[in-house]
Amino acid sequence: MxxxxxxxxxxxxxxxVDWNPQYLYEKIFSTQEEIDWFLNNVCTPDWNIEQDAGRTIAEANTIKIKEFPKYSNEIKLFYDRWEEMFSGPxxxxxxxxxxxxxxxxxxxxxxxxxxxxxxxxxxxxxxxxxxxxxxxxxxxxxxxxxxxxxxxxxxxxxxxxxxxxxxxxxxxxxxxxxxxxxxxxxxxxxxxxxxxxxxxxxxxx
CATH class of the missing domain: 3.40.50.1000 (HAD superfamily/HAD-like)
Structure with missing residues (x-):
């Protein structure tokens, strides 16, 4: 070096920039336990990074909603309200x-x-x-x-x-x-x- x-x-x-899905989902769920479960089991980092690798949001949502239909609305919010995952620069x-x-x-x-x-x-x-x-x-x-x-x-x-x-x-x-x-x-x-x-x-x- x-x-x-x-x-x-x-x-x-x-x-x-400070990005963290936590910032959005603390507005959606009432407890930290719910937030942690959702981000560790539903909209996980492994799921998100496939969009970073080129998978479309539509395909990502379809896959995840099929897996967790109960959370279809919360899954869609990941990208619908994506801007709310930033606290700022x-x-x-x-x-x-x-x-x-x-x-x-x-x-x-x-x-x-x-x-x-x-x-x-x-x-x-x-x-x-x-x-x-x-x-x-x-x-x-x-x-x-x-x-x-x-x-x-x-x-x-x-x-x-x-x-x-x-x-x-x-x-x-x-x-x-x-x-x-x-x-x-x-x-x-x-x-x-x-x-x-x-x-x-x-x-x-």
Whole structure:
């Protein structure tokens, strides 16, 4: 990790925006126990990530409603009221993103696991998502992190030199995969820690 960093690649959810289905379903269910059961058994992370990989929302809903017909309305709300799953931007991270974008020393991209059908909704909700020099959206490409092919895609599409780049993600598994593909990585925990980790790589903000 001693190479000169010239490219910064951001994950989005959990790094620049705070997304959690909990925020929506606490408005729907009356107890935390109900919320936890629903998100652990019905609209699970494994179900959601298939939309990030390219499955349509209509197909996803059909599959899950067939499995849990009692919860058909609550299942549909996952995407009907998807915007309510955000608490807002992670402001200090967005400040870092904006400063890097203004620097002549760095190219700044995003690599996100995100449904193709909600991407435009997200960009409307958070205009700073439009500021990147380029974005790889997993649902549009029908491939997702942490599989090698999506890292190779961003490297090739934007002519990135892996050893001169750094990838920031709150999911540790995704950072391990980036490292495997030759990209320096930072496991995001807080914006303050991110600033320190970037400074260790001699990234000037």
């Amino acid at each position: 001693n190479s000169k960093i010239d490219t910064i690649i951001f994950d989005l959810g959990g790094v620049l 992670i402001h200090k991270s967005v400040e870092i993103q904006q400063k890097l974008l203004k620097s002549p020393n760095y190219r700044v991209y995003a690599l996100t696991n995100w449904s193709a059908e909600t991407w435009d909704r997200g960009r409307n909700l958070f205009p700073f998502l439009n500021d990147f020099e380029g974005v790889i959206v997993s649902g549009q490409e029908k491939m997702r992190k942490p599989y090698d092919e999506i890292y190779q895609l961003i490297i090739n599409r934007f002519n990135i030199t892996p050893e001169n780049s750094v990838f920031i993600d709150d999911n540790y598994e995704n950072t391990v995969a980036a490292t495997k593909n030759g990209i320096n990585s930072i496991h995001f925990k807080t914006s303050e820690k991110l600033l320190i980790d970037l400074q260790k790589l001699n990234v000037i903000i």
